[in-house]
Amino acid sequence: MKKFAALFLSAALVTACVACGNDAGSGESGSSGTEESSSESSEESSEASGAESEESSEASSAESEESGEASDAGSEAGGEASGEVMTYADYVAAPMDSEVVVETYVQAKQSWWEDKATLYTQDKDGAYFVYNAACTEDDYAKLTPGTKIKVTGFKGEWSGEVEIMDATFEIVEGGDSFVAEPEDVTALLGTDELIDHQNKFVSFKGMTVEPAGEGSEDAFLYNWDGSGAEGDDLYFNVSLDGQTYTFTVESYLCDSTTDVYAAVKNLKVGDKIDMEGFLYWYEGVNPHITSVTAAE
Template structure:
């Protein structure tokens, strides 16, 4: 898949209500052990020392507005490569924390043998109940607001220009036509779509296996998801879709973008069906004997037959990395075989989808050797 270090973490603390009050209460009654132990189990944080204020704060800091993504490995072995988006994680975390507060208080009281309630513990109990109530109210309010926002977003179909102008991480709805399918795994589909104005890359879109079979080139779909960005690639994540009944079919013609290589204008065609002409095949790396080779299995040569094929081409003195995405075009496809037959110095035309990863990184679907 993509090259280099593909792990991105953005950590920004959230404003959880009265967190300092929670810490003071549990430290005072020496019940932080029961609370954090249960929280650790619920959040899957085993291995982190759960004792102490600093570690308790660390647990809450895990509920961050950011995305933890990992795409080094093949998608199908790691649930399509990425964790759930930060919105889903944040909503789930807040609800979970509100529930954990209630359960852990009960467990801690029993475990620590607090049979007699003093004035101090009564006050502490009141403080915790207040926090729990505030958390529950916030969760309910957030859920209502998100539902309303989702309904409004789903009701408005954006033009491609409006989609481009929309903020990253905002929920959007678009209509577009399927051009190609990359993969399906565990009811998640990755699809290339395009209309007459622009193209969209739909990553991990909710899709049954039955519906995936119906996503043939030319079919129009309505998609609601979150506009996201991954190393320069703008895509729709965590999306759902429906077929637009009665719509005409559309197959986007390939646009020659050779002259745009190395320019700022090239990214305006991101994800579109494109062609490149008169490219020169360059060395992609070296084999075990130190000889230059025209392609590599995986970006670093660590793969084998059936993995992605990476190869380098040059135009106007600049070199670019192209690839055959093995989920899109497998080892039995014509383009996969064609790349394996390339020789350094060959002149070729190439066709595919203008994917982006830290710069142009097209997913090639056809090659012609001149």
């Protein structure tokens, strides 16, 4: 009985050991499965993360390309905008030495020489003096008063005169015509507002002829210092309200065969006269006169 019991106990002990062994094996197997599962999960997570990263990179690259294309498009649009026609207000606001583009109307031609033309031009808002624009002799002949032209050049200044330099122009085919009426600026002489009308076709009323030089009875000079001769510019002085101003007959604009040239040569000190011309500037107001008549 004891032997049987011992055998029974031994058998039970062996059975228990086997059971324990199976439990231990089962535990190791579970741990291995967990590790494999964890490894697979990690790999899947890594792959997902990589995919997301790749997608994010591709999206970022696409956005960058779109942004670049938009930037290029903006640059192209900006380049086109730089050639747009300006209003007179835009022209006035433009800095010196900047490129300007205006549409304006020929009022008078000063000169043509070696494929360069100098023009007095104006629109309904203001005036533009175009200096030495590239121009063939044939095109110069087409520039009659009122002709509409598109001018591209650079805004510059010389001794107070604001002008368009280094310019090219084209005649606007089928464009309308405009010839300015003279604007009376007599009351603006001696004021800061006068320069706002620079280069316009203007008139002066009831001014008095003064001596051309101190102690002289002559009413005009050939050239500013009297050094010229027939055919050169004429300089003469006129006054209003005690202030004296020097006006000019520009011989390239109005040569010795014109009525205004003859009229100035016939002036006498003390004459009262009315005048028309272009409000040119040289170290102060120095109009280029195109008409002189006795004051009304």
